[in-house]
Amino acid sequence: MSTLSSSPYKGTRDYYPVDKRVQNYIFGVWARTARRFGYEEYGAPLLEPLEVYTAKTGQEIVSEQTYRFTDRGDREVVIRPEMTPSISRMVAARRQELAYPARLFSIANFMRYERPQRGREREFWQLNADIFGATGPLADAEIIELGYEILKAFGAKKPMYTIKVNDRRVIDAMMHDYLLLDPIQSELMVKLFDRKNKISNEEFRDQAIDIFGPDKAADGLKKIAGLLVARQIDELPKEIADNPAVDELKHLFSILKKRHITNAAFDITLMRGFDYYTGTVFEFFDEDPENNRAMFGGGRYDGLVGLFGAEPISAVGIAPGLSTVELFLTSHNLLPELSSTTEVYVAVLGADQLEGAQELVTKLRAEGVNAELDISGRKLDKQIKTAVKKQIPYLMFVGEEELKKEKYNLKDTATSEEETLSFERLVTRVKDRRRKAGDNSDDLFE
Amino acid sequence: MSTLSSSPYKGTRDYYPVDKRVQNYIFGVWARTARRFGYEEYGAPLLEPLEVYTAKTGQEIVSEQTYRFTDRGDREVVIRPEMTPSISRMVAARRQELAYPARLFSIANFMRYERPQRGREREFWQLNADIFGATGPLADAEIIELGYEILKAFGAKKPMYTIKVNDRRVIDAMMHDYLLLDPIQSELMVKLFDRKNKISNEEFRDQAIDIFGPDKAADGLKKIAGLLVARQIDELPKEIADNPAVDELKHLFSILKKRHITNAAFDITLMRGFDYYTGTVFEFFDEDPENNRAMFGGGRYDGLVGLFGAEPISAVGIAPGLSTVELFLTSHNLLPELSSTTEVYVAVLGADQLEGAQELVTKLRAEGVNAELDISGRKLDKQIKTAVKKQIPYLMFVGEEELKKEKYNLKDTATSEEETLSFERLVTRVKDRRRKAGDNSDDLFE
Numbered sequence: 001m002s003t004l005s006s007s008p009y010k011g012t013r014d015y016y017p018v019d020k021r022v023q024n025y026i027f028g029v030w031a032r033t034a035r036r037f038g039y040e041e042y043g044a045p046l047l048e049p050l051e052v053y054t055a056k057t058g059q060e061i062v063s064e065q066t067y068r069f070t071d072r073g074d075r076e077v078v079i080r081p082e083m084t085p086s087i088s089r090m091v092a093a094r095r096q097e098l099a100y101p102a103r104l105f106s107i108a109n110f111m112r113y114e115r116p117q118r119g120r121e122r123e124f125w126q127l128n129a130d131i132f133g134a135t136g137p138l139a140d141a142e143i144i145e146l147g148y149e150i151l152k153a154f155g156a157k158k159p160m161y162t163i164k165v166n167d168r169r170v171i172d173a174m175m176h177d178y179l180l181l182d183p184i185q186s187e188l189m190v191k192l193f194d195r196k197n198k199i200s201n202e203e204f205r206d207q208a209i210d211i212f213g214p215d216k217a218a219d220g221l222k223k224i225a226g227l228l229v230a231r232q233i234d235e236l237p238k239e240i241a242d243n244p245a246v247d248e249l250k251h252l253f254s255i256l257k258k259r260h261i262t263n264a265a266f267d268i269t270l271m272r273g274f275d276y277y278t279g280t281v282f283e284f285f286d287e288d289p290e291n292n293r294a295m296f297g298g299g300r301y302d303g304l305v306g307l308f309g310a311e312p313i314s315a316v317g318i319a320p321g322l323s324t325v326e327l328f329l330t331s332h333n334l335l336p337e338l339s340s341t342t343e344v345y346v347a348v349l350g351a352d353q354l355e356g357a358q359e360l361v362t363k364l365r366a367e368g369v370n371a372e373l374d375i376s377g378r379k380l381d382k383q384i385k386t387a388v389k390k391q392i393p394y395l396m397f398v399g400e401e402e403l404k405k406e407k408y409n410l411k412d413t414a415t416s417e418e419e420t421l422s423f424e425r426l427v428t429r430v431k432d433r434r435r436k437a438g439d440n441s442d443d444l445f446e
Numbered sequence: 447m448s449t450l451s452s453s454p455y456k457g458t459r460d461y462y463p464v465d466k467r468v469q470n471y472i473f474g475v476w477a478r479t480a481r482r483f484g485y486e487e488y489g490a491p492l493l494e495p496l497e498v499y500t501a502k503t504g505q506e507i508v509s510e511q512t513y514r515f516t517d518r519g520d521r522e523v524v525i526r527p528e529m530t531p532s533i534s535r536m537v538a539a540r541r542q543e544l545a546y547p548a549r550l551f552s553i554a555n556f557m558r559y560e561r562p563q564r565g566r567e568r569e570f571w572q573l574n575a576d577i578f579g580a581t582g583p584l585a586d587a588e589i590i591e592l593g594y595e596i597l598k599a600f601g602a603k604k605p606m607y608t609i610k611v612n613d614r615r616v617i618d619a620m621m622h623d624y625l626l627l628d629p630i631q632s633e634l635m636v637k638l639f640d641r642k643n644k645i646s647n648e649e650f651r652d653q654a655i656d657i658f659g660p661d662k663a664a665d666g667l668k669k670i671a672g673l674l675v676a677r678q679i680d681e682l683p684k685e686i687a688d689n690p691a692v693d694e695l696k697h698l699f700s701i702l703k704k705r706h707i708t709n710a711a712f713d714i715t716l717m718r719g720f721d722y723y724t725g726t727v728f729e730f731f732d733e734d735p736e737n738n739r740a741m742f743g744g745g746r747y748d749g750l751v752g753l754f755g756a757e758p759i760s761a762v763g764i765a766p767g768l769s770t771v772e773l774f775l776t777s778h779n780l781l782p783e784l785s786s787t788t789e790v791y792v793a794v795l796g797a798d799q800l801e802g803a804q805e806l807v808t809k810l811r812a813e814g815v816n817a818e819l820d821i822s823g824r825k826l827d828k829q830i831k832t833a834v835k836k837q838i839p840y841l842m843f844v845g846e847e848e849l850k851k852e853k854y855n856l857k858d859t860a861t862s863e864e865e866t867l868s869f870e871r872l873v874t875r876v877k878d879r880r881r882k883a884g885d886n887s888d889d890l891f892e
Contacts, residue, residue: 003755004498006539008491009523014536015489017550023489036811038788038818040836043461043469045454046492046525046555046569047513052450067493069515072559077455079492079525090460093452099835101822103788104463109492113518123492138800138821149811258801259808309449342484342549354584355704362705365482365595372484375584376547389545390486 011114011122018391021338023125026154026325027107030127033150034105037142039129042104044086050076052085055307056276065112079111083128084276084301084317091132091315092308100133100313119293119323126296130317132305137252140280141259143298143318144252147284148261150320155334161295164267165252165282168299169245174227174268178239179220185211194271233266240268245279252280276301280316286324291331296320339437343430344371344410345387349399351377357398360408360423367427371396388413394430457560457568464837467784469571472600472771473553476573479596480551483588485575488550490532496522498531501753506719511558525557529574530722530747530763537578537761538754546579546759565739565769572742576763578751583698586726587705589744589764590698593730594707596766601780607741610713611698611728614745615691617717620673624685625666631657640717679712686714691725698726722747726762732770737777742766789876790817790856791833795845797823803844806854806869813873817842834859840876 008014015023031041053062067079080086083106091098111123129146131139144163151161175186188211196204205221212220226237233249240246249266256264264282272281279300286295298318306312329335344364348357357373364371372392374383380397387395395411402408410426411418421429454460461469477487499508513525526532529552537544555571562568575592577585590609597607621632634657642650651667658666672683679695686692695712702710710728718727725746732741744764752758775781790810794803803819810817818838820829826843833841841857848854856872857864867875 004501004535004753005495006535006754006756008535009493009495010519010521012491012493013489014491014539016536016540016544017486017488020487020489024487035787035816036814038791038816038838040463040786040788041466041470042463043459043466045458045460046557047455047458049451049455055450067515067517069513071513073456075456089450089452089454090462093460094462098462099832101820101832103818111492134821142819142821259804307450308452310452340486341481342486345484358705368482370481370484372549373588374547375580375588386545386547392484 009122011116013121013123017340021341022326022335023322025336025338026322026329027125027127029153030107030150030320031105033146033153034127034129036149037103037129037146039103039105039146042087042090042106044080044083044090044106044108046079047071047077048080048086048089050078052089053078053081056085056274056304059275060273061112065114067111067113080108081110081112082274083108083110083126083319084130084274084304087128087130088301088304088315089308091313092305092310095305095310095313098132101139102132103129104132105129119327121323125322126319128317128319130315132313132315134316135302135314137248137255137280139314139316140252140300141255143316144256144264144282145259145261147296147298147318147320148259151284151328154325154329156328156332158263159287160332161263161287161328162285163256163261163264163282164270164285165249165264165280166267166270166272167245167249167280168277169243169279170240170249170268171271173240173243173245177243178237179212179223180216181211190271193269194273196269227268231266231268236268249280272297272299274299274301276304278302282318284320286328286331288328288331291327293324293327295324295328340390340392342370342372342390342392343434344369344394344396345383345390345392345413346371346373346396346398347380347383347387348374348377349380349397349402353398353400353403356403360398360403363423364427369427369430393433396426455568457562459567459569463786467787468772468781469768471782471784472768472775473571473573475599476553476596476766477551479592479599480573480575483549483575483592483595485549485551485592488533488536488552490526490529490536490552490554492525493517493523494526494532494535496524498535499524499527501531505721507558511560513557513559526554527556527558528720529554529556529572529765530576530720530750533574533576534747534750534761535754537759538751538756541751541756541759544578547585548578549575550578551575565773567769571768572765574763574765576761578759578761580762581748581760583694583701583726585760585762586698586746587701589762590702590710590728591705591707593742593744593764593766594705597730597774600771600775602774602778604709605733606778607709607733607774608731609707609710609728610716610731611695611710611726612713612716612718613691613695613726614723615689615725616686616695616714619686619689619691620714623689624683625658625669626662627657636717639715640719642715673714677712677714682714695726718743718745720745720747722750724748728764730766732774732777734774734777737773739770739773741770741774786836786838788816788818788836788838789880790815790840790842791829791836791838791859792817792819792842792844793826793829793833794820794823795826795843795848799844799846799849802849806844806849809869810873815873815876839879842872 061081066081071077106128109123109125175181192207209217270283277299281299283297284295286293300316302314346357346361348354361371361373395413397409407420409418410421507527512527517523552574555569557569621627621635638653655663716729723745727745729743730741732739746762748760792803792807794800807817807819841859843855853866855864856867
């Protein structure tokens with residue numbers, strides 16, 4: 001038989017322990033912060049019926065980017081490309097049993113058939129945190145605060161990023177009441193604004209002219225230019241400023257200011273791609289010149305739960321992604337050094353000591369120490385090399401002498417310092433290290 | 447637009463917080479125990495190329511049970527139906543960089559197109575723990591001990607289950623050297639033994655006669671009957687007993703006995719379905735008469751890594767599944783009461799106190815307390831009902847008086863007891879409860 005390739009499927013990643021540590025560090029901060037805010041974890045299926053997405057997810061994702069197929073029972077299914085429709089479906093299914101406002105979060109993987117690039121993989125991971133059954137700026141502010149606190153927990157400072165905020169109703173007022181576009185033109189213009197940072201000013205202007213049509217292009221472009229210069233929420237033209245969403249946005253900013261979130265700002269050019277948004281939309285944007293990009297965002301989607309036959313239930317959510325957060329942490333030098341979760345590697349000096357070492361390692365585990373036993377019978381230098389290669393903080397040597405005297409050599413693999421310790425002292429030493437390392441060591445599965 | 451169904455895709459489950467708590471409890475015990483033994487976590491892609499499975503997974507799974515499809519780039523892919531081929535591929539890809547023996551674990555979801563039934567879903571979750579690069583009974587014993595310690599961590603006692611052990615080489619000797627079957631007959635006989643507990647004795651006999659053929663059936667059935675009566679490793683016929691695997695099995699049982707694992711026993715009828723097993727195979731079997739079934743198993747598969755173009759690397763692993771473990775815990779009444787991860791629900795007495803309550807809840811979170819704030823502005827009785835429905839252990843009331851005096855009413859939602867406490871005392875009270883609840887509260891993402 002011919003040899004099989006050992007590469008992962010295109011656009012997906014193998015997470016070896018050294019990579020998984022980073023993923024778990026990020027997941028741990030996400031889960032811990034969400035729980036601090038009273039969000040409870042849920043899980044949704046990997047596959048959903050296709051209809052769940054055709055309704056509101058956005059044309060491009062469904063028709064070009066989904067992993068869809070027909071199952072062996074002739075059902076059209078999709079590997080979830082996002083979480084919002086799934087959790088909306090779940091809330092609809094138990095709308096009577098849930099207590100509101102319901103605060104829910106999940107950490108899950110998704111798939112989209114996109115061109116893989118830096119910060120974007122075909123299989124990707126997201127935190128999704130949502131409030132169901134709460135309307136108004138207080139709920140919107142809480143969701144933004146959650147994103148802010150997550151970045152704070154990673155050690156981020158406010159100047160490192162900005163939070164751009166807009167409202168779908170403001171966008172509608174801008175397109176319809178101010179730029180005087182019909183629904184089809186509006187949709188095209190929204191998509192054009194969405195691409196604004198990825199194309200040149202000339203391209204933007206040319207495509208805008210196409211959308212306005214020859215008669216209205218000059219006036220339209222002038223209005224857009226005006227909006228792009230001003231950008232302040234207090235300087236909006238009357239056609240937009242009269243929309244009640246503007247007052248709600250002002251209220252939202254006043255709450256954020258009280259919460260000391262001073263790096264949030266109104267941005268009328270922020271669109272957000274999903275069709276289901278109905279109110280506030282926002283985006284966390286990395287200000288590092290080397291990594292100047294949207295990190296993640298969210299918004300209000302009051303109409304989605306109602307699609308599943310339930311009374312409409314209002315909803316607002318946020319969805320940080322693993323890859324973009326990892327890029328942010330890397331670009332701002334915020335990722336901590338992460339060693340193995342194994343704390344002690346027990347090296348055995350001779351075959352006769354294996355049984356004693358086995359009992360010792362069992363005692364260590366009973367004390368809550370993560371301990372790996374070398375059962376290979378190899379020479380000591382090979383055992384030591386293994387522990388170092390695995391980035392295990394401590395090495396413990398077990399020979400005849402050690403078992404007789406019940407004193408053990410403990411070596412710090414980073415500093416090469418050695419100490420001879422009783423079993424109890426040794427356990428204390430290892431646990432002290434764990435505490436110093438932050439004690440966040442034990443985390444996800446609450 | 448017509449209403450969308452709110453049901454999950456057939457054979458999958460929605461995990462609401464109350465279900466997710468159980469899942470996280472089980473995942474937490476798995477992850478913690480695997481780490482205690484020095485296993486490090488990894489993650490593998492959701493999709494693999496089809497070839498990864500056609501080689502060795504077993505005909506039935508690949509041709510009848512996989513979720514396979516062609517992606518938008520014309521690649522034949524499969525939603526992983528199991529982890530063993532993926533981790534073997536990953537080890538092969540980094541065979542030079544990894545330190546051996548490599549101890550690796552993951553907790554992940556899989557899909558198989560099977561008829562959903564009790565303890566079996568189309569999307570299912572497993573722990574996979576494997577040792578790469580260690581041969582012999584010591585490694586096999588460690589993997590079995592890991593399964594044993596996991597069940598012990600759940601509170602299981604030895605009489606609740608047995609560990610059946612066999613060896614693929616013993617099976618081969620039985621089929622080829624003792625029952626004198628050719629390779630095709632052997633394969634059929636293995637599959638027949640695999641189904642033995644699901645069919646009647648008559649069906650078993652009739653199908654065995656078909657496999658032996660008329661001439662050899664009488665002799666063959668007599669031999670099988672003899673094996674089924676004896677079953678002891680010391681009473682095997684010479685044709686099987688001469689195989690070196692039998693001595694290794696005896697060595698394995700002697701190690702397990704030293705580790706106090708006295709509920710493990712040789713079982714020559716244990717086959718295990720996967721084609722890749724080459725040595726020891728084992729199965730943890732629930733002895734509850736109401737739930738008498740295989741829970742999970744594992745074994746040695748020394749040939750799989752080599753398929754990916756690497757030097758052969760020996761491997762042995764175990765894969766407990768979520769649904770069967772949950773059934774085991776339920777049938778033996780071992781599942782603990784699990785409350786919300788949110789510890790304090792902050793009820794606000796009047797709109798004027800919302801801002802003060804907001805600051806208070808921020809202080810609680812900074813102290814590491816998981817606190818949810820009611821921002822609904824509803825009447826107090828509705829806020830209380832919400833906290834109780836969410837199974838949040840404590841309710842805290844914030845009104846004008848409380849903010850002025852800096853003393854707060856804390857109500858235990860289970861006992862309805864109330865206390866008036868300073869902020870510091872309140873934090874201590876909440877943390878004491880968490881400690882008493884086991885302090886395993888923070889767990890997965892190390």
